[in-house]
Amino acid sequence: MRLLIRGARVVDPSQDLDGVQDLYLAEGRVAALGQPPEGFVPDRVVEARGWVACPGLVDLRVHLREPGQEHKGTIASETRAAAAGGITTVCTFADYDPVVDTPAVADLIRHRADSAGYCRVAVVGALTQGLDGERLSEMGALRAAGCVGVGNARRPLANALVLRRAMEYAATHGLTVFLCPEDPHLRNRGCAHEGQVATRLGLPGIPEAAETAAVAQALALVQQTGVRAHLGPLSTARAVRMVARARYDGLPVTADVTAHHLHLTEMDLGEFDARCHVEPPLRTERDRDGLRYGLVEGTLGAVSSDHQPHEPDAKLAPFPATAPGLSGVETLLSLMLRLVEEEVLALSEAVARLTCGPAEILGLAGSGIGSLRPGAPADLCLFDPAARWTVRPEALRSRGRHTPFDGWELPGRVVLTLLAGRPVHQDPRALPEPL
Amino acid sequence: MARRSLQLDEHGRLRHFLAIEGLGRELLTEILDTAESFVGVTAQAVKKVPLLRGKTVVNLFFEASTRTRTTFELAAKRLSADVLNLNIPASATVKGETLLDTLHNLEAMHCDMFVVRHADSGAAHFIARHVRSGTSVINAGDGRHEHPTQALLDAFTIRRAKGGFGHLVVAIVGDILHSRVARSQIHALTTLGVPEVRVVAPRTLLPAEVERLGVHVHHDLREGLRGADVVIALRLQHERMQGAFLPSEHEYFQLYGLREEHLAVAKPDCIVMHPGPINRGVEMASSVADGPRSVILQQVSHGIAVRMAVMALAMGATHRREATREVGTKGERA
Numbered sequence: 001m002r003l004l005i006r007g008a009r010v011v012d013p014s015q016d017l018d019g020v021q022d023l024y025l026a027e028g029r030v031a032a033l034g035q036p037p038e039g040f041v042p043d044r045v046v047e048a049r050g051w052v053a054c055p056g057l058v059d060l061r062v063h064l065r066e067p068g069q070e071h072k073g074t075i076a077s078e079t080r081a082a083a084a085g086g087i088t089t090v091c092t093f094a095d096y097d098p099v100v101d102t103p104a105v106a107d108l109i110r111h112r113a114d115s116a117g118y119c120r121v122a123v124v125g126a127l128t129q130g131l132d133g134e135r136l137s138e139m140g141a142l143r144a145a146g147c148v149g150v151g152n153a154r155r156p157l158a159n160a161l162v163l164r165r166a167m168e169y170a171a172t173h174g175l176t177v178f179l180c181p182e183d184p185h186l187r188n189r190g191c192a193h194e195g196q197v198a199t200r201l202g203l204p205g206i207p208e209a210a211e212t213a214a215v216a217q218a219l220a221l222v223q224q225t226g227v228r229a230h231l232g233p234l235s236t237a238r239a240v241r242m243v244a245r246a247r248y249d250g251l252p253v254t255a256d257v258t259a260h261h262l263h264l265t266e267m268d269l270g271e272f273d274a275r276c277h278v279e280p281p282l283r284t285e286r287d288r289d290g291l292r293y294g295l296v297e298g299t300l301g302a303v304s305s306d307h308q309p310h311e312p313d314a315k316l317a318p319f320p321a322t323a324p325g326l327s328g329v330e331t332l333l334s335l336m337l338r339l340v341e342e343e344v345l346a347l348s349e350a351v352a353r354l355t356c357g358p359a360e361i362l363g364l365a366g367s368g369i370g371s372l373r374p375g376a377p378a379d380l381c382l383f384d385p386a387a388r389w390t391v392r393p394e395a396l397r398s399r400g401r402h403t404p405f406d407g408w409e410l411p412g413r414v415v416l417t418l419l420a421g422r423p424v425h426q427d428p429r430a431l432p433e434p435l
Numbered sequence: 436m437a438r439r440s441l442q443l444d445e446h447g448r449l450r451h452f453l454a455i456e457g458l459g460r461e462l463l464t465e466i467l468d469t470a471e472s473f474v475g476v477t478a479q480a481v482k483k484v485p486l487l488r489g490k491t492v493v494n495l496f497f498e499a500s501t502r503t504r505t506t507f508e509l510a511a512k513r514l515s516a517d518v519l520n521l522n523i524p525a526s527a528t529v530k531g532e533t534l535l536d537t538l539h540n541l542e543a544m545h546c547d548m549f550v551v552r553h554a555d556s557g558a559a560h561f562i563a564r565h566v567r568s569g570t571s572v573i574n575a576g577d578g579r580h581e582h583p584t585q586a587l588l589d590a591f592t593i594r595r596a597k598g599g600f601g602h603l604v605v606a607i608v609g610d611i612l613h614s615r616v617a618r619s620q621i622h623a624l625t626t627l628g629v630p631e632v633r634v635v636a637p638r639t640l641l642p643a644e645v646e647r648l649g650v651h652v653h654h655d656l657r658e659g660l661r662g663a664d665v666v667i668a669l670r671l672q673h674e675r676m677q678g679a680f681l682p683s684e685h686e687y688f689q690l691y692g693l694r695e696e697h698l699a700v701a702k703p704d705c706i707v708m709h710p711g712p713i714n715r716g717v718e719m720a721s722s723v724a725d726g727p728r729s730v731i732l733q734q735v736s737h738g739i740a741v742r743m744a745v746m747a748l749a750m751g752a753t754h755r756r757e758a759t760r761e762v763g764t765k766g767e768r769a
Contacts, residue, residue, distance in 0.1 A: 199642040200456070202556040202580030202618055207643075271441065272557035316535055316565075318555035320578065 001043045001421060002026045003435075004036075008048035008382065012055055013352035014359075014371035023053055025378040028420035032374055044435055048382060051415055054351045055370050056088025056379030058358040060256050060304035061233065062329060064090070064121070065399075067108065068097025073309040073399040075109065079118035081398035082307070082329040083424040086381035086414040089369055090119050090307075090329075091362055093178070094126035095153035101126035101137045103145030110146070118424045120369070120379070122362050124178050127152040127166050134158045136169055143173045148362045149230070151178030154279060164221050171227040176363065178230045181214035181239065182206075182280060191320045193235075193281040197266040203320060206281050208236050215239045219246045222253055230361055232256035233306055235280035237290020244299040254361045256302040257291050259328060259335040264288070264404060274315040274322040275404040278306070295353060296345050302358035305332040309400020327400035331391060333383065334410035341411055347385075378421035384430060387413035441563055449749045451563045451572040454581040455622035463627055467591050469744035470737070476513060477739055486747050487516035490547040494520045495537075496575070497553040502711055502735070503575050503585070507550045510742035519546070534558070535565060542567055548746065549573070556580035556615075571749040573742075579615050585710055586619030588741040590627055592734050593665055596706050600627045604702075606659050607650075608635040608691060609669030609718060612642045612680075616710045617669055625649045635659030636691065639680040656691050663701040667708045668693050668718040684717045693719035698728065706730050 005023040010033065012018075017033070024031040024040055031037045062082060065073035082090050092109065094100035100109070106123045113121040125142035127150045129135040134157075139150055150170050157163050170177045187210040192198040194205025215231060219242060222229045232255045234240055243255045260278060265285050269276045276282055294300040308325025315322045336350040359370025368376030390409050393401040416435070417425035423435040442457060444450045449462070476484055492511040494504050504520065511518045523537065534553075541549070548571045551559050556578030563572040576582040590600075597603060605624055611617045611634050624632050625648075634645060635653045646652055653659030660666060671687060681687050698705060707719070707728045715721045724731060 194643045196644040196647045199644055200618070200648065202578050202615055204579070205643060272560050313533065317533065318553065318558040318561045318577070320555045320557070321534075 002040065003421065004042035004045045005048050005053055005380070005382065006045055008051050008053035010053045010372065011348055011351045012355075012372040013348050014055065014356035014365070015373050017372075018348045023372065025380070025418070025421050028422070029378050030372050030374050030376045033372065046382070046416065046431065046435070050386065051382055051384050052347070053372070053380060053382050055355040055372050056381050056417065056419065057086050057333060057354045058089040058091070058362070058364070058370050059087045059307070059329060059332060060091045060302050060358045060361065061258070061306040062090035062092055063095075063308045063325070064092055064109065065309060066096075066112065067105070071311050072314070075112040075121075076116040076118070077397070077399045078307065078309060078329070079113055079116050079121070081327075081396065083118040083417045083419070084397050084414060085330040086333045086383060086417050087329055088119055088379035088381070088417060088419050088424070089122060089359070089364065091122040091124060091148065091358070093124050093151055093153045095131060095155065099126050099130050101129050101131070101142075103141050106142065106145045106147055117419070119419065122148045122364065124149045124151045126150065127170070127177065128157065128162070131155040134162060136166055139170055139173050139175055143175055147175070148364065149176035149178050151180070154180045154182070156184035160217055160221065163217070164225060167221055167225040167227040167229070171225055176228045176230055176361075179218050181211055181218055181231050181234070183210045183213045186210035186213060191277060191281070191324070192269060193266045193283045195266055195284055197269050201269065201272060201319075208238060208283070211236045211239050211280060212242065215242050219243075219251065219253065222246070222251050226252070228252040230254045230256070233258045233261065233280065233304060234291065234294070234300065235261055235283050235287060237287045240290050240294035240299055244294065244297070247299060254301050255294075255299060256304050256358070256361070257295060257300045258306040259303055259332050260306070260326065260404065261291055262288065262295065262303065262339060263335060268404060272319040273404065274317070274319050275326060275402050275406070277315070277319060277322050277324045278326060279324040292339070292344050296349065301353065302361055303332070303336060303353045304358070305329050307398070309398045310402055311399075312401065315402050326402050326404060327396055327398040328403070330396055330398060331403060331405050331410065333381070333414065334389070334412045335405070337385060337412035338410055378418055380416070380418040381414060382416040383412050383414045385412050387411070389413050441560065449745075452583060452745050452749050453559045453563055453572065453574045455583045455586055455619045455626065456581070458626065460626050460628065463587065463590070463623060466587055466741070466744050466748060467594060469748060470587075470591055470740040473740040473743045476743070477736070482513050483515055484513065485515045487511065487514035487750060490516045490750065491545065492516045492518050492548045492550060492746070493541055493546045494518065494550045495541070495552070496520075496522050497558070498576070500552055500576070503552065506735070506738040507575060507742050510739050510746060513739065514743055514746060534561070538562060538565060542570065546570065548750065550575050552576045554578055573745060573749060576615050579613050579618070581619045582615040583619045583623075584738070584742050584745055585616050586623040587745070588734055588738045589620055589667065589708060589710070590623045591737045591741050592708065592730055593706070595733075595737075596730055597664060600624065600629045603629045603664045604631045604633070604662055605629050605665040605667065606633040606635055606663040607667045607669065608656065608659065608693065610640045610671050610675065611636050611645060611669070612640045613672065614669050618648070620667065621648050621650055633659050633663070637681070640675075656697055657700055660697055661700045663705055665706055665708065666693065666698070666701060670710060670712065671714060671717055688717055692717060693723045695720070695722055695726070698723065708734055711735065
């Protein structure tokens with residue numbers, strides 16, 4: 001299908017582009033911007049005046065729950081929800097059942113995602129076999145199977161020596177190591193930031209040092225091994241400063257933050273609100289401000305949803321006994337637009353952290369993911385920046401309905417999501433004619 | 436505030452009793468005054484008032500307790516309620532049946548009040564959010580969060596011994612970090628007007644930013660006890676030696692155990708309290724526990740009157756006047 005998106009404000013930070021332009025799509029790819037390619041006759045025209053067109057969003061952290069936890073969500077249900085949020089590429093980690101430590105499981109996930117047809121799925125394979133933290137996974141095979149990196153999800157490694165060897169072996173295969181920095185012993189049984197709120201509520205705390213100690217160790221070993229490493233999601237201001245310093249020193253390190261850590265703090269736990277039970281924990285206002293600063297300066301190159309859908313029962317227990325995590329793919333874009341509204345960062349910077357930023361971290365920028373340059377896949381998110389909507393859990397498409405943003409009025413509604421030029425989500429109120 | 440709406444009805448009266456935090460001085464004083472009116476009941480030959488006649492109270496204990504459960508049971512029985520004691524080991528809920536399943540099964544039996552103890556902070560709030568309206572939930576201790584009836588019986592004991600709160604220095608000594616009693620005490624005492632509440636402990640046993648609860652922090656026992664009117668020692672669990680919180684009970688007793696010589700720097704008429712059960716020779720010397728300053732056994736007997744007051748008030752606002760009429764004594768304000 002040949003498609004003309006007419007009159008939209010095209011925001012594509014990968015090309016430093018922000019302005020009203022016509023967008024020409026053909027054969028599942030971007031054909032041209034501004035002027036039509038020779039002989040271009042569109043099959044359909046989308047009148048997009050007042051809307052923003054940007055590359056399809058790339059979400060670094062989406063748990064699809066399948067295989068292993070289909071009662072929480074499936075590849076089809078969660079990629080469909082992601083598409084509704086304007087996301088066209090999701091990255092997922094290895095903590096499935098079975099663990100993604102063999103090419104077979106990685107293939108299974110990608111195959112099912114392909115059949116569902118809503119999103120591209122990038123897979124970060126296991127760093128250790130069965131995520132046991134001790135035995136290296138077969139990274140050569142995982143790389144051959146198309147894994148974009150290796151990581152141990154949120155499971156701990158046995159010790160620093162295993163991490164060192166894993167980094168060296170990953171570097172051998174040119175794989176990025178993805179680490180969720182948290183010292184398991186300092187974390188202990190904590191379920192909330194160790195601070196005034198955990199003290200008041202009597203919740204076992206997770207100290208700031210659980211994150212900073214792990215970041216320090218990871219940075220020392222990156223220095224030692226030279227591996228490319230990605231740390232996140234970060235939750236503390238101090239960890240952001242440590243990564244900023246390391247990047248200044250030339251270490252090949254990137255980092256990300258979740259959208260909810262940019263908006264919420266420990267105070268939002270209120271009276272044991274289990275929807276705010278997330279890992280890493282929501283921290284102080286100072287931390288939230290430090291994360292926002294790191295986002296603006298670019299130390300945090302990507303904002304992820306850290307989407308973790310749960311069945312209703314998972315949060316029906318006293319706070320410490322509830323499952324951590326929230327459903328985030330459908331609020332990711334709007335939460336970033338809210339930061340734009342609050343003048344924390346410019347629209348083009350916000351879009352960068354959702355498109356080319358994460359695409360570069362995943363090593364997918366070369367293939368045109370996260371970009372609308374001619375020749376790139378026609379993965380597109382078209383949204384109405386002026387529309388406002390109120391978050392209602394029951395209206396989410398994800399199987400998981402837990403969101404601490406319940407009742408928030410947020411800016412920005414996705415009008416159309418294209419995956420390789422094919423509509424995978426369309427808002428009938430804005431675009432009544434199906435494409 | 437969400438907390439207010441969960442514990443209190445639209446008239447500011449108790450619906451549940453979950454935490455001291457969020458309750459005002461007037462309400463706490465009303466509970467203490469009501470408890471005062473019940474002290475007479477427990478001294479009578481027929482130790483019963485009919486306030487909760489026909490009501491069913493369930494003691495729902497997910498964590499072992501003898502003293503608290505027994506005093507709740509006695510309190511309910513003296514209010515003429517039917518009492519059901521359920522001790523549910525944590526393993527039972529792990530194996531399939533959720534806390535909500537348990538709760539809904541009991542609700543099907545038409546119970547009017549749940550007295551809940553649970554190892555997780557927030558358990559009583561969770562249950563209160565999910566019970567049918569009209570059912571009251573009393574928190575008998577949730578994780579490290581609060582143990583509000585214990586704090587009120589302590590306040591009651593202090594008021595009886597000292598005549599009020601406005602001039603007192605209260606020192607709470609020991610494992611503040613793991614103590615739900617300490618959190619409730621701090622809120623109760625600061626709300627009732629105690630001008631100086633101190634916590635005395637090594638850093639390993641103090642929660643982060645504890646001073647934000649409105650307390651003065653001391654690490655040295657003598658300094659912490661200087662000029663104190665009330666000294667409350669907290670129970671130290673044996674497992675604290677395993678988690679690298681403390682080197683040994685011996686050293687703890689040397690540095691934080693209450694002995695007569697430490698109390699010399701406190702006020703001459705200082706009282707000593709403990710929520711029990713006491714580890715003698717760890718939190719305090721036997722000579723202190725059994726000595727003239729100790730009000731530990733009075734705390735236990737006050738526990739019944741205070742729990743009667745909380746149960747009566749949570750079941751209906753008009754009960755206090757009825758209670759005082761039946762008993763024929765008037766609540767005395769200290």
